[in-house]
Amino acid sequence: MTYTFGLDTFGDRNSDADGTPLSHAQTIRNVVEEGVLAEGAGVDFFGIGEHHTDLFPMPAADVVLAAIAARTEKIRVGSAVTVLSSDDPVRVFQRFSTLNAISGGRAEVILGRGSSIDSFPLFGYDLADYEQLFEEKAALFAELRDGGPVTWQGKTRPALFNQDVVPHNEAGPFPAWIGVGGNPQSVVRAARLGFSLVLAIIGGPPARFAAYSELFRRALEKFGRPPLPVMVHSPGHVAATDEQAKAEFWPRWRDIITLMAAERGFATPTEDSFERETGPQGALYVGSPETVARKIAANLRVLEATRFDLKYGMPGMTHDQLMAGIELYGHEVIPRARELLKS
Amino acid sequence: MLGAGHIGPVIARLAIAAGYPVSIAASGDPADIALITELVVPGARPRWAADAVADADIVVLAMPLHRFLDVDPGLLSGKLVVDAMNYWPASDGALRGFQGVASSEIVADRLAGSTVVKALNHIGYHELEDRARPALASDRRATGVAADDPAAGAAIAGLVDRIGYDPVLLDSLRAGRVLQPGGPVFGVTLTAPEFERAIHAEARSLP
Numbered sequence: 001m002t003y004t005f006g007l008d009t010f011g012d013r014n015s016d017a018d019g020t021p022l023s024h025a026q027t028i029r030n031v032v033e034e035g036v037l038a039e040g041a042g043v044d045f046f047g048i049g050e051h052h053t054d055l056f057p058m059p060a061a062d063v064v065l066a067a068i069a070a071r072t073e074k075i076r077v078g079s080a081v082t083v084l085s086s087d088d089p090v091r092v093f094q095r096f097s098t099l100n101a102i103s104g105g106r107a108e109v110i111l112g113r114g115s116s117i118d119s120f121p122l123f124g125y126d127l128a129d130y131e132q133l134f135e136e137k138a139a140l141f142a143e144l145r146d147g148g149p150v151t152w153q154g155k156t157r158p159a160l161f162n163q164d165v166v167p168h169n170e171a172g173p174f175p176a177w178i179g180v181g182g183n184p185q186s187v188v189r190a191a192r193l194g195f196s197l198v199l200a201i202i203g204g205p206p207a208r209f210a211a212y213s214e215l216f217r218r219a220l221e222k223f224g225r226p227p228l229p230v231m232v233h234s235p236g237h238v239a240a241t242d243e244q245a246k247a248e249f250w251p252r253w254r255d256i257i258t259l260m261a262a263e264r265g266f267a268t269p270t271e272d273s274f275e276r277e278t279g280p281q282g283a284l285y286v287g288s289p290e291t292v293a294r295k296i297a298a299n300l301r302v303l304e305a306t307r308f309d310l311k312y313g314m315p316g317m318t319h320d321q322l323m324a325g326i327e328l329y330g331h332e333v334i335p336r337a338r339e340l341l342k343s
Numbered sequence: 344m345l346g347a348g349h350i351g352p353v354i355a356r357l358a359i360a361a362g363y364p365v366s367i368a369a370s371g372d373p374a375d376i377a378l379i380t381e382l383v384v385p386g387a388r389p390r391w392a393a394d395a396v397a398d399a400d401i402v403v404l405a406m407p408l409h410r411f412l413d414v415d416p417g418l419l420s421g422k423l424v425v426d427a428m429n430y431w432p433a434s435d436g437a438l439r440g441f442q443g444v445a446s447s448e449i450v451a452d453r454l455a456g457s458t459v460v461k462a463l464n465h466i467g468y469h470e471l472e473d474r475a476r477p478a479l480a481s482d483r484r485a486t487g488v489a490a491d492d493p494a495a496g497a498a499i500a501g502l503v504d505r506i507g508y509d510p511v512l513l514d515s516l517r518a519g520r521v522l523q524p525g526g527p528v529f530g531v532t533l534t535a536p537e538f539e540r541a542i543h544a545e546a547r548s549l550p
Contacts, residue, residue: 117433117434127432127434127435127436127437128409128438130436181349182349183348183349184347184348184352184382184383185347185348185369187379203469203470204469205473208473212383214382215378215379215382218382219378222378261530267531267532
């Protein structure tokens, strides 16, 4: 079995050591350095998730990925996620095909809603139309990714008639995934349209997603498609010790989730809930390399997944903390997780 | 169970574990959710919505609220209906007529021929199963049940109790506002005494 390990960021706005927020521009430049470091540390994939807020100033992930691609040679680069519903599938295809060209075939796309809904009002879309927007646009994107002239019509964008969409991908379609958060109908849709599956697990026991992996495999069979991989995407932070990792991550996690809780109406985190989430039955990968590697290996097994992406960092963490975490993830967590998965 | 998305399968699994026979329906052909049912809600029966409702003693609405507006109210006439939906504009977009009111009152107005109870809407689908406990367990949590009809409220309180939660009854759908997004118990899992304290503190501040 071949396993792949990635890092994802949402462009979480950095602070300096005194807690003063850095500029959006500096945060973006830091993300480029983090992506370059990830390659040096031996990480397989670097992903950037589209966001449109002061805490996550990262609306043009593909531009940042292109900068990273230009300074790296091996690491795969992609979105995590692209909010397709409020974008144009033709433009998304073109941007990532261009990234694929620049990077020599290292581009990937993860489509989804993410937890970010800010793009809907920003671009004039109604959240109530989310389902139809995503269904239609994902189906069109799947056709575009296959290459060749596309004929398509729907309600969410103008029709295409035998349209050649450039640039062509010289080595065939790039990998494309759909991220799901807990809706089994989204799992079936990913299989039906031929996308690989990302299980975005951000709270609660990861093992409860095992039925979704099985559902995905069975749905691929039902639709007559070849097997496709399953990825686990979860948040976390690696430091030298469990104590250090928690001390660096917890206050930033608490602040952000508390803020989101006020906006979105869910529970504010407590030290108890944080302990539960960072424990073996929780969704956060926060700790020493050994702790994080063990948790990754255990959950990839339980979920029959072959890819793990750690969404590293939180707004308010320092660039130095993130860089140190990337070094440890690449040099220690990944080799240890591979070793654990061999036995 | 009307809805095979985030929360429908979770409530269905809890009900099956508690011994209820459960049918599940999405908006279309049951064949479309046969695989989901087999793997994610084992023991449930996928059916057309009309057939599932016709044979049901209790119907749970577990669809996005904007999709409920497409449901024919006649389908649910005469039924005891659990409204597990939320008006949650930050997540699902704004809907006309739902601002600043008890969403279940709007649902009940639309379902004039049904008896509507608000329940199972305020604990997240991530947590609802993990936090369920047998009666008398020391760490059992509470969940709110709001109804205008006391008998209907009591019936759903019985269901909530059987699937693993201490029911806390609220004596009107209007009072069920405290269970909504932004309210004191939304997204929080509390014991019954904590729950009572939280909603009573809130009720005093509501007009």
